[in-house]
Amino acid sequence: MRKTGSIFLFLCFLLCAVGYTAEGSGDLLEQAKKFFSPLPSDMATAQNPITPAKVRLGKILFYECRISVDGTVSCSKCHPFSLYATDGLRKSIGNNCRPNPRKAPTLFNAAAQLSAPWIGNRKDVEDQAKQALVGPPSFGMPSYESVEKKLIELGYSPLFKDAFPNDGKPVSADNFAKAVGAFERTLVTPAPLDDFLKGEKTALTEAEQKGLKLFIDTGCVACHSGAYIGGQAYRKFGIFEPYWKYTKSDKIDDGRYAVTKDEADKYIFKVPVLRNVAKVPPYFHDGSVDKLQDVVVIMAKIQLGKDLDRLTVDNIVTFLDSLTGKIPEDLIKVPLLP
Amino acid sequence: MRKTGSIFLFLCFLLCAVGYTAEGSGDLLEQAKKFFSPLPSDMATAQNPITPAKVRLGKILFYECRISVDGTVSCSKCHPFSLYATDGLRKSIGNNCRPNPRKAPTLFNAAAQLSAPWIGNRKDVEDQAKQALVGPPSFGMPSYESVEKKLIELGYSPLFKDAFPNDGKPVSADNFAKAVGAFERTLVTPAPLDDFLKGEKTALTEAEQKGLKLFIDTGCVACHSGAYIGGQAYRKFGIFEPYWKYTKSDKIDDGRYAVTKDEADKYIFKVPVLRNVAKVPPYFHDGSVDKLQDVVVIMAKIQLGKDLDRLTVDNIVTFLDSLTGKIPEDLIKVPLLP
Numbered sequence: 001m002r003k004t005g006s007i008f009l010f011l012c013f014l015l016c017a018v019g020y021t022a023e024g025s026g027d028l029l030e031q032a033k034k035f036f037s038p039l040p041s042d043m044a045t046a047q048n049p050i051t052p053a054k055v056r057l058g059k060i061l062f063y064e065c066r067i068s069v070d071g072t073v074s075c076s077k078c079h080p081f082s083l084y085a086t087d088g089l090r091k092s093i094g095n096n097c098r099p100n101p102r103k104a105p106t107l108f109n110a111a112a113q114l115s116a117p118w119i120g121n122r123k124d125v126e127d128q129a130k131q132a133l134v135g136p137p138s139f140g141m142p143s144y145e146s147v148e149k150k151l152i153e154l155g156y157s158p159l160f161k162d163a164f165p166n167d168g169k170p171v172s173a174d175n176f177a178k179a180v181g182a183f184e185r186t187l188v189t190p191a192p193l194d195d196f197l198k199g200e201k202t203a204l205t206e207a208e209q210k211g212l213k214l215f216i217d218t219g220c221v222a223c224h225s226g227a228y229i230g231g232q233a234y235r236k237f238g239i240f241e242p243y244w245k246y247t248k249s250d251k252i253d254d255g256r257y258a259v260t261k262d263e264a265d266k267y268i269f270k271v272p273v274l275r276n277v278a279k280v281p282p283y284f285h286d287g288s289v290d291k292l293q294d295v296v297v298i299m300a301k302i303q304l305g306k307d308l309d310r311l312t313v314d315n316i317v318t319f320l321d322s323l324t325g326k327i328p329e330d331l332i333k334v335p336l337l338p
Numbered sequence: 339m340r341k342t343g344s345i346f347l348f349l350c351f352l353l354c355a356v357g358y359t360a361e362g363s364g365d366l367l368e369q370a371k372k373f374f375s376p377l378p379s380d381m382a383t384a385q386n387p388i389t390p391a392k393v394r395l396g397k398i399l400f401y402e403c404r405i406s407v408d409g410t411v412s413c414s415k416c417h418p419f420s421l422y423a424t425d426g427l428r429k430s431i432g433n434n435c436r437p438n439p440r441k442a443p444t445l446f447n448a449a450a451q452l453s454a455p456w457i458g459n460r461k462d463v464e465d466q467a468k469q470a471l472v473g474p475p476s477f478g479m480p481s482y483e484s485v486e487k488k489l490i491e492l493g494y495s496p497l498f499k500d501a502f503p504n505d506g507k508p509v510s511a512d513n514f515a516k517a518v519g520a521f522e523r524t525l526v527t528p529a530p531l532d533d534f535l536k537g538e539k540t541a542l543t544e545a546e547q548k549g550l551k552l553f554i555d556t557g558c559v560a561c562h563s564g565a566y567i568g569g570q571a572y573r574k575f576g577i578f579e580p581y582w583k584y585t586k587s588d589k590i591d592d593g594r595y596a597v598t599k600d601e602a603d604k605y606i607f608k609v610p611v612l613r614n615v616a617k618v619p620p621y622f623h624d625g626s627v628d629k630l631q632d633v634v635v636i637m638a639k640i641q642l643g644k645d646l647d648r649l650t651v652d653n654i655v656t657f658l659d660s661l662t663g664k665i666p667e668d669l670i671k672v673p674l675l676p
Binding site: 063064065066070071072076080081082083084087088089093096097327329332333334335336337 | 401402403404408409410414418419420421422425426427431434435665667670671672673674675
């Protein structure tokens with residue numbers, strides 16, 4: 001009798017637990033849907049529609065290093081897909097060992113942000129791609145004409161003609177930018193969160209759901225929301241305390257002030273996209289923090305004025321880990337250059 | 339009657355031509371088989387047998403830049419597959435912008451050579467991979483121990499355990515070398531010549547066959563023969579005249595003398611593999627010549643004492659073009675790093 005009672009109690013407990021979890025997921029799903037949405041299949045725009053020929057060319061150009069002043073810089077140099085489209089460095093290294101002012105952000109799920117890259121000094125990925133060609137710490141070419149000349153010498157004319165059939169002068173820096181941009185607009189990496197948001201409640205483990213709930217309740221979603229979990233707004237880095245008090249920054253970066261010269265824009269940066277965040281250390285605009293755990297502690301402290309306990313931090317990191325997406329097979333194939 | 343006669347004559351001509359070509363190919367095939375053999379399916383050795391786990395690890399390590407002193411150097415930096423496993427530079431650039439002494443040779447079809455890389459200062463690809471880790475102009479790490487520590491930190495232990503299941507200390511520089519070497523020993527790129535050598539006479543076009551015949555008859559096969567069309571011997575570069583008289587070399591390279599300190603080894607280099615030669619400019623150990631046409635002229639002049647006419651040069655280049663191989667699908671997939 002006692003044994004039967006125990007089994008009965010255990011079954012009751014089990015049913016309650018299952019009921020709780022299911023209902024919990026249901027609530028959480030509704031709550032999550034208020035802040036997040038699933039990734040789209042691409043990030044195309046009306047200004048730069050995606051065509052197969054343009055994406056094919058863009059992918060090839062992404063790996064083309066011979067159009068940099070010393071022959072060593074391509075888009076893939078600072079955004080290798082082996083490291084989730086960033087390079088693992090605090091600050092990327094361009095031609096002739098020139099350091100870039102900030103860390104290379106991942107290009108996965110990046111093209112739909114309000115601007116590029118950290119301080120919005122580039123309008124979009126196309127603008128970034130074009131200006132990189134003549135940027136002193138990136139490709140470092142003397143002029144757009146010199147890039148165009150080199151592209152023609154390398155045999156790119158037929159590929160540009162295919163990609164821009166109605167253009168009288170297909171080989172141009174503008175079309176380089178459009179092709180690379182079109183390719184970048186295909187770089188989406190769906191993660192379990194997307195399945196969860198579409199209603200598949202088991203797509204996230206219980207621990208990940210717990211982390212998601214804490215991510216929402218702690219207030220991280222105030223900035224990190226939407227399909228990309230960031231990327232849609234500028235925010236001051238260090239609201240409660242200066243960021244450099246907690247990071248290992250080698251210097252203070254004025255942030256968006258460099259673009260606007262408006263005092264109010266000091267220490268303002270674009271909110272980074274958190275998709276694949278576990279795979280793209282070191283963190284922040286200056287790569288000054290190595291571990292995601294530390295990032296969560298610092299962000300809660302200086303953005304939200306909260307001291308998180310270790311367990312909460314670990315739970316949030318578990319959720320952030322689950323934002324690591326699947327890289328489509330086709331994306332990881334290296335193209336052969338002409 | 340006149341028309342019938344013409345047709346008859348034309349048919350006779352056609353039959354003779356076909357007969358000639360077929361017999362010509364037949365002769366050429368027999369002749370070619372004396373000098374060349376088809377590529378094997380891999381370049382495994384008894385010292386470093388290929389296993390799937392070892393190749394998988396080797397491929398990942400091939401892209402690993404975080405084990406270099408400044409985080410920018412991986413095997414793929416100087417041997418990107420987008421440029422047929424070389425980098426398009428006269429001299430490769432290693433960590434902190436340090437120039438390497440010579441051009442990066444392609445790694446495709448390279449692992450079966452008598453030594454590595456240009457002057458045989460490395461025993462084989464495994465030796466090259468290992469020494470590169472601490473080589474000042476390549477990875478530049480302070481010691482093998484520092485590499486091993488970093489590999490463990492990065493989470494490589496399970497991958498090394500899989501690849502070297504019977505090794506008490508799987509994460510080691512020696513096993514790094516074996517894994518990368520095993521991967522490199524899979525880098526074979528079969529070309530139309532291989533089908534031709536196996537008896538498929540139409541695998542090479544008539545123009546390519548003409549070039550092949552000229553390549554043989556001119557005497558290029560004295561050095562460039564075997565499955566790899568080179569890579570099996572050391573030879574003086576500049577037998578009839580000094581090489582620097584014809585190249586745009588910035589300095590005179592003593593060649594193998596640097597290894598042996600034997601005066602007889604001055605200006606002696608390993609005969610390079612010619613597979614994919616059309617895809618791997620600039621040419622020679624110092625990348626001092628840009629065009630394959632010029633290379634053929636120079637080689638005939640200074641190695642064979644011959645002045646080739648333009649048509650012969652073009653025909654030989656047509657043959658060399660046909661040595662561009664097919665890169666297996668699997669090879670061009672970039673692995674995601676741990």
